[in-house]
Amino acid sequence: MDTEAQALFVFPLVIGAMDIGVAELYSYTPGPLSGPNLLNARSLANDAAWTLLRSILALDPDTDHQPGSMLSRREIHQATGMVLAQTGGNAADALLILRAHAFANGLTLRQTADDVLDRRLDFTPSQT
Structure with a gap:
């Protein structure tokens, strides 16, 4: 072009x-x-x-930017907070863990975040 x-x-x-x-x-x-x-x-x-x-992140009901919409990253941030609590790390590392899991499993970051929020996925270190 x-x-x-x-x-x-x-x-x-x-x-x-x-x-x-x-x-x-x-x-x-x-x-x-x-x-x-x-x-x-x-x-x-x-x-x-x-x-x-x-x-x-708008909550305006007249837009498509509702929680749960593909444009909202609210769930990703919530899942990052949950992973942070599970691992005891920091927010940057928690987001990195979510991204790595998504990549390794052929998922989107949003799908991985939803699994964490629905408690189907937990990153708490195993006690072995």
């Missing part, structure tokens, strides 16, 4: 330990962003991350 873009800038949409996505900016002028433009882009990416997170 032909494009007139001469530069691409990618900014992560991150809140704490949560990777929400990326924002891509294109420029018709080659070269890096200037200092003020770089600061503005970072600020806009941060604002976008918070806006997206609020939208995903």
Whole structure:
């Protein structure tokens, strides 16, 4: 595909330990962003991350972003908390355990989280 873009800038949409996505900016002028433009882009990416997170976790009944919808990550965060309690680790490690289990078993992270929340899956270390 032909494009007139001469530069691409990618900014992560991150809140704490949560990777929400990326924002891509294109420029018709080659070269890096200037200092003020770089600061503005970072600020806009941060604002976008918070806006997206609020939208995903919204409880507005007129939207599809209800708990249990594929757009809600609430259950993943709840399952992360349960795994944290089961393992005695930290939140980053608990999420990593959920992701690893999902990958190793050909499941989505959401399916794995649902199994934890429904108590079909427990990561408490065995006492052997």
